[in-house]
Amino acid sequence: MNTLSYGLLGLLARKSCSGYELMLQLQPFWQAKHSQIYPLLANLEGEGYLQYTRVEQTEKPDKKMYTITQKGRDALQAWLAEPASAPITRDELFLKTYCLWLTDAQAAIALFSHRISEYEGKLATYQEMLADLKAKHGNTVEDFSSPFFGDFVLLHRAVRSSKDQLEWCQWVIGLLHDSKSSGRPT
Amino acid sequence: MNTLSYGLLGLLARKSCSGYELMLQLQPFWQAKHSQIYPLLANLEGEGYLQYTRVEQTEKPDKKMYTITQKGRDALQAWLAEPASAPITRDELFLKTYCLWLTDAQAAIALFSHRISEYEGKLATYQEMLADLKAKHGNTVEDFSSPFFGDFVLLHRAVRSSKDQLEWCQWVIGLLHDSKSSGRPT
DNA sequence: TTGTTCATGTAATGGGTTACATGATTAG
DNA sequence: CTAATCATGTAACCCATTACATGAACAA
Structure with missing residues (x-):
């Protein structure tokens, strides 16, 4: 489990979202492209930290709404209890x-x-x-x-x-x- | 040529250094491990941006002193003329x-x-x-x-x-x- | 008609860390 | 005796970006 995965869990702990929505919300505080997020979500789902339901939309593409599970919430809590590692800045x-x-x-x-x-x-x-x-x-x-x-x-x-x-x-x-x-x- | 390569050229434009010395000087403003620096130096040397001489030391391991070439200085100048890309922070x-x-x-x-x-x-x-x-x-x-x-x-x-x-x-x-x-x- | 938003994914490549490997000297 | 400093390198892996791929709706 890497830091970005916990970031995704943190967003989903507030409300269920699609991968696309997660990407947009994450932008201001952690840069990540969709190509990195989608595989991580699939993986988190496979490991039981998330669940998803396919939402069909008219006039828009279908989307997958991800919801955090209890296992996901437990993992988040454990991560929060550890000190944050030092920030990396490359300028x-x-x-x-x-x-x-x-x-x-x-x-x-x-x-x-x-x-x-x-x-x-x-x-x-x-x-x-x-x-x-x-x-x-x-x-x-x-x-x-x-x-x-x-x-x-x-x-x-x-x-x-x-x-x-x-x-x-x-x-x-x-x-x-x-x-x-x-x-x-x- | 990536950003770290230009950083190394920038250090060597001031004075000749070994890879180890470059790693230490770079720390405060750009994190990089020796395992990333040594191959880059070898590559820069192969492309003619740097030259090196082996310096034998008593009581200490031998080291390679790298010196920037004119081609290296030209490349640095060209890089300096371009705007710096936005910083990346991951906290x-x-x-x-x-x-x-x-x-x-x-x-x-x-x-x-x-x-x-x-x-x-x-x-x-x-x-x-x-x-x-x-x-x-x-x-x-x-x-x-x-x-x-x-x-x-x-x-x-x-x-x-x-x-x-x-x-x-x-x-x-x-x-x-x-x-x-x-x-x-x- | 060209570009943007929405929406998801994979593949290739590049950037960066951790671990493996060696070896002498010196400080605690 | 253990750890740190000096010194160099390779290999495996993970993290991240760019590019490839599709497709509909809508705005300039």
């Missing part, structure tokens, strides 16, 4: 930053500007999601026995780290401008 | 946070406390590294044509995001305490 921008001295100021600024425009969009999305959550479940988000508590703190994390990354990029660009004008007079 | 704590409602307050607090103690150590390490860098190269760190500029901004990033993660964990623990005492009176 190409870190490696490029390490090589900045090999390039010129314009190219360097372009690298960080590109990252800024990427993250401005992400930040806006997370902020909207957080506002929606507060509007709909404002009274329950701070009660940790509600599933919305998890959503609430995760969205806070996403907003926070997006802002942090943006600020860092802007700070670096500022340094690059200073270095360009004072360090190398025309 | 098991996110998935467990999503499932917090399934567990009790003590277990939840334990999860975040564990993460805090992990990151307190990391933060201290990064802060030390940054202090050392400033002590040794204080005058050059803000000149982007110096390799120390890259080190400087990367260490800033590491310190920043460690702090951000710690603050988030502490904030969540605060909410968990509040929820425990006010939401569920004894």
Whole structure:
């Protein structure tokens, strides 16, 4: 059982979903393509952690609705009791930053500007999601026995780290401008 | 050519190193085991991006010192001109946070406390590294044509995001305490 | 008519970890 | 005596992405 499998169980512990829906819900906090999810679901079903029923739809393809079993819930509980392993971050921008001295100021600024425009969009999305959550479940988000508590703190994390990354990029660009004008007079 | 290969070229553009040294230097910003690095180095050497000489040592095993070639430098330059792809983060704590409602307050607090103690150590390490860098190269760190500029901004990033993660964990623990005492009176 | 959403799957390939393998020196 | 550091490599496996495959509805 790998981490993504537990992630799928965690989503299904809230409500039954199709593989496609699971993929969409998972996106913000764990990247995974459908080609990885479908085989895992089949496997989890084979091992008795999930069950599914085929739902026929008109005007849309049929889908498989997966439901967690008691065995699945037990496995989730056991996993939750263990400490989370350290996060893995792989950011190409870190490696490029390490090589900045090999390039010129314009190219360097372009690298960080590109990252800024990427993250401005992400930040806006997370902020909207957080506002929606507060509007709909404002009274329950701070009660940790509600599933919305998890959503609430995760969205806070996403907003926070997006802002942090943006600020860092802007700070670096500022340094690059200073270095360009004072360090190398025309 | 994958991202890690460019990372290795980036390290070797500063100074010649053995595979073992590359592995150690890479750790803080890109996780990679020696079993991944050695074959990549052999491949880069075969393609003409690197050269190596065997260095015999007394009291220590022999090592291969790799040096970047002009072809390697050209490849690095071309890679630097392209925008960095979006970072990938996989944090098991996110998935467990999503499932917090399934567990009790003590277990939840334990999860975040564990993460805090992990990151307190990391933060201290990064802060030390940054202090050392400033002590040794204080005058050059803000000149982007110096390799120390890259080190400087990367260490800033590491310190920043460690702090951000710690603050988030502490904030969540605060909410968990509040929820425990006010939401569920004894 | 071209692209997007919904919906599921398999196959091939690439990226990354764990385990296997060796061997000397040094610190606890 | 055991573990860690230095030093290199291979093999097996797992995890993840890209590409292949199908097909209907709907919007630009």
